[in-house]
Amino acid sequence: MVLQRIEKIEKTGYQYHDLGLIEYDQAYVYQQECVANVLQGGEEQVILCEHHPVITLGRLSDKRNILGNQEDMKRLGVIMRPVDRGGDVTLHAPGQLVAYPILNLNRRGRDLHKYLHHLEEVAIALLSEFGILGRRHPTQTGVWVKEKKIASLGIGVRKWVAYHGLAVNVHTDLKLFSLIKPCGLNVSMTSMAQEMKVPVEMAAVKKALKECLKRILG
Amino acid sequence: MNEIYLPELGEDIEKATIACWHKKVGERVKVDDDVVEVVTDKATFNVSAGGKGILKEIRFKEGEVAKVGDVLAVIEPTRT
Numbered sequence: 001m002v003l004q005r006i007e008k009i010e011k012t013g014y015q016y017h018d019l020g021l022i023e024y025d026q027a028y029v030y031q032q033e034c035v036a037n038v039l040q041g042g043e044e045q046v047i048l049c050e051h052h053p054v055i056t057l058g059r060l061s062d063k064r065n066i067l068g069n070q071e072d073m074k075r076l077g078v079i080m081r082p083v084d085r086g087g088d089v090t091l092h093a094p095g096q097l098v099a100y101p102i103l104n105l106n107r108r109g110r111d112l113h114k115y116l117h118h119l120e121e122v123a124i125a126l127l128s129e130f131g132i133l134g135r136r137h138p139t140q141t142g143v144w145v146k147e148k149k150i151a152s153l154g155i156g157v158r159k160w161v162a163y164h165g166l167a168v169n170v171h172t173d174l175k176l177f178s179l180i181k182p183c184g185l186n187v188s189m190t191s192m193a194q195e196m197k198v199p200v201e202m203a204a205v206k207k208a209l210k211e212c213l214k215r216i217l218g
Numbered sequence: 219m220n221e222i223y224l225p226e227l228g229e230d231i232e233k234a235t236i237a238c239w240h241k242k243v244g245e246r247v248k249v250d251d252d253v254v255e256v257v258t259d260k261a262t263f264n265v266s267a268g269g270k271g272i273l274k275e276i277r278f279k280e281g282e283v284a285k286v287g288d289v290l291a292v293i294e295p296t297r298t
Contacts, residue, residue, distance in 0.1 A: 059237040059257040086260040111228035112261040141260045156262045158252060 014101070016210065019049035021094055024081055027051065034102045035163045046213060047100040048206055051092035053078040055180055058087035058154050065089040068179030078179060085164040087141070087154035088184040095172040095191070097205055098165070101213060105160045108217070116141055116153055118216055119166050123151040125212040126168065126205070132195045140185065143168075148190035149182060168192070170205050220269040220293040222253055224284045227263055233285045234258040236278045245273050247293060254290055271295040 017034070019027055027049050034045045055066060055078060065088055066080070073080070078091075092098055105115055120136055123143040127134035127150065134143045134150060143151035151168040169191035177189040192200045224234060234256035241253050252264035253273065267273075275292040278284050 058260075059255070059262050060235070060259075084255065084262055086257050086262050110226070111231075112258060112263065113228045113230055116260055154260050156264075158264045159250070159266060 014103075014213070015043045015045045017045060017047045018206065019047060021050045021052065024051045024054040024056070024079070024092065027098075027100075028081075028083070031100050031102070031163055034100075035158065035161060038102050038104060038161050039159055044104060045102045046210075047098075047102070048209070049098050049100075050094050050096060050202070051098060053091070053093040053176060055080045055089060055091050056083045056085075057081070057089055058083060058085045060086065061088050062184055065181040065184045066179065067181060072179060076176065076179070078176070083154075083164070085154035085156045087152075088182075089180045090152050090154065090167065090182060091177055091180050092167055093172050093176050095193075095202075096167050096169050097202065097209065098167045099209060099213070100163060100165045101217065102161065102163050103217060105157065105162050110160055112155070112157065115162060116155065119153050119155075120151075122209070122212045122216050123153075123166055123168055125216060126209050127151075127192070129208040129212070130192055130196060130200065130205075132192060140183065142183065145190055145195055148188045149185070150190050150192070150195070152183060168205070168209075170200050170202055219274065220267075220271065220295055221289045222265060222268060222291040222293065223289050224256065224286050225265065226286055227256075227258060227261075231258055231286065233283050234263065235283050236280050236290070237262055238280055239276060240264075241267075241273050243273055243276055246296070247271060247273055256284070256290075265290065267293060269293055269295055 124134040171193035247267040271293040
């Protein structure tokens with residue numbers, strides 16, 4: 001249904017789908033349709049979107065990392081969803097750019113951690129386009145700016161086709177992160193807008209992300 | 219009997235946790251069916267049956283850790 005409503009908007013290496021601001025469940029269905037397509041030998045695809053507030057629980061989630069109670073969630077309009085990706089608890093909300101690259105890892109060396117490393121590199125390159133110095137953490141997956149986390153990663157893989165992906169805080173309402181212990185860590189979150197101290201256009205970030213994806217993931 | 223084992227998932231990955239079984243013992247499986255999902259840090263990976271038959275045995279419970287090369291399950295092949 002979603003496939004009929006939303007058209008392919010651009011072709012720069014992969015088939016891109018910009019779903020705009022979309023409910024998590026609706027985007028998940030769309031993502032699975034794209035995964036099925038790539039598994040059948042279709043073109044590699046990348047979904048870009050923002051989600052209405054949702055806390056997602058990866059396969060290694062510890063529910064104690066959800067700090068908000070039911071009332072807080074209801075008041076803030078946040079829903080919860082268990083998902084088939086690695087990692088712990090994370091939060092998506094408007095102002096956060098979510099990218100779901102649906103790529104064939106058979107062409108990229110069949111190495112889960114190497115692919116995650118490449119996704120981190122994409123996020124670091126994206127931040128650098130906006131003058132932000134992102135870095136890897138010595139022991140954790142994700143991207144940090146100084147001591148604060150700015151981008152989170154988590155993937156699922158089926159027959160070496162990867163899905164889910166990365167989330168970068170562009171101008172997310174960071175207060176929402178008080179509802180969780182992101183990835184089970186005692187870490188503060190930051191956003192591009194907070195680091196740059198000026199408003200950031202989501203469209204410009206999407207454009208830069210496409211270039212970084214193409215450059216790094218080929 | 220065909221064995222489903224934990225495949226190589228990357229250069230520095232030696233083990234993975236069993237996240238969930240998609241099939242039960244006694245269930246029919248096809249070559250391409252995902253039988254079990256394993257997880258390593260930030261990635262889940264679905265292991266396929268690799269052959270058609272009946273799932274005879276599951277050797278790891280959800281939450282347990284398997285090493286690369288460990289037999290996760292056994293499939294009794296069927297011709298039809």
